[in-house]
Amino acid sequence: DGGITQSPKYLFRKEGQNVTLSCEQNLNHDAMYWYRQDPGQGLRLIYYSQIVNDFQKGDIAEGYSVSREKKESFPLTVTSAQKNPTAFYLCASRRRPDLREETQYFGPGTRLLVL
Amino acid sequence: AQTVTQSQPEMSVQEAETVTLSCTYDTSESNYYLFWYKQPPSRQMILVIRQEAYKQQNATENRFSVNFQKAAKSFSLKISDSQLGDTAMYFCAFMNTGNQFYFGTGTSLTVIP
Numbered sequence: 001d002g003g004i005t006q007s008p009k010y011l012f013r014k015e016g017q018n019v020t021l022s023c024e025q026n027l028n029h030d031a032m033y034w035y036r037q038d039p040g041q042g043l044r045l046i047y048y049s050q051i052v053n054d055f056q057k058g059d060i061a062e063g064y065s066v067s068r069e070k071k072e073s074f075p076l077t078v079t080s081a082q083k084n085p086t087a088f089y090l091c092a093s094r095r096r097p098d099l100r101e102e103t104q105y106f107g108p109g110t111r112l113l114v115l
Numbered sequence: 116a117q118t119v120t121q122s123q124p125e126m127s128v129q130e131a132e133t134v135t136l137s138c139t140y141d142t143s144e145s146n147y148y149l150f151w152y153k154q155p156p157s158r159q160m161i162l163v164i165r166q167e168a169y170k171q172q173n174a175t176e177n178r179f180s181v182n183f184q185k186a187a188k189s190f191s192l193k194i195s196d197s198q199l200g201d202t203a204m205y206f207c208a209f210m211n212t213g214n215q216f217y218f219g220t221g222t223s224l225t226v227i228p
Contacts, residue, residue: 033216040124042206043218050214058215090160097214100148101167104216106160 003027004107006091011112013078013085021076021110023091031097032074033104036060037088046089049074050097078112086114117142119209121219128197129227135182136192136222138207148210149183149190154221155203163205166190194224202226 004025013019023032031050035043045058049068063082068074074093078085088111092104118141128134140149151163166174166183173181178198182191194201207219 031214035218040220042119042121042220043208043216045215045217048215088158092160094214100146100210100214101165103150103162103165105162106152109158 004091004093004105006089006107006110008110009108011110013112013114015114016080018077018079019112021078021089021091021112023074023076023107025072025074025091025093025105025107027093027095027105028071029093029095029105030071031094032068033092033094034058034064034066034074034076035090035092037090037109043090046076085112087112117144117209117211117217119207119217119219121205121207121222123222124220125223125225127225127227128194130197130199132197133193133195134197134224136194136205136207136224138190138192138219140188140190140207140209140217142188142209142211144212146212149181150208150210150216151179151181151190151192152206152208152218153201153203154206155200160206164192197226199226199228 007022033048034046047066049055065077091107120139147168149166153161164176178195204221206221209217
């Protein structure tokens with residue numbers, strides 16, 4: 001089955017710890033995105049990548065880092081600099097970022113909790 | 116920056132009835148796309164419908180249709196013959212010329228049997 005997988009489903013972080021959220025897609029999509037979802041705030045863009053080995057900051061990139069070494073993978077690291085990391089994290093992909101009518105497809109999400 | 120506003124945090128509708136969810140946006144761009152996404156309790160985001168700003172005809176997908184008023188920067192979603200499976204969070208989204216998406220805060224819809 002083609003799709004986007006995110007792991008783990010739940011992740012616990014201790015104070016001062018870096019954690020990495022996985023996002024993998026087998027849709028052969030060029031672009032990938034990371035969003036953070038908080039209650040009452042909708043989705044906010046953290047980072048996005050339109051091509052391998054290239055990525056751009058979104059609106060709330062501080063305290064996060066990403067890499068895009070492979071087309072199918074776009075892991076997100078939540079660093080200790082992110083002071084309020086508790087949220088639901090959604091990964092998305094898009095087949096061709098240059099085609100305006102293309103929509104995003106979303107993974108099932110990862111819930112990050114701070115201990 | 117673009118902003119997307121959904122002024123109805125919660126709505127409910129009787130099964131088989133029609134409901135309209137509102138969305139307004141703010142932009143100075145003329146060529147953009149608008150989307151409605153559904154997020155059921157499973158948290159999986161699903162595309163409901165999309166609209167290109169240059170197309171005057173309102174988009175329709177089965178029981179879902181939009182009322183796109185470009186001058187008013189309004190993009191409402193109408194759900195006809197509401198079904199229990201329509202219970203979900205609905206997000207309005209705007210895509211700018213740089214292909215960045217901006218989402219509203221969502222409307223929680225409950226379909227009452």
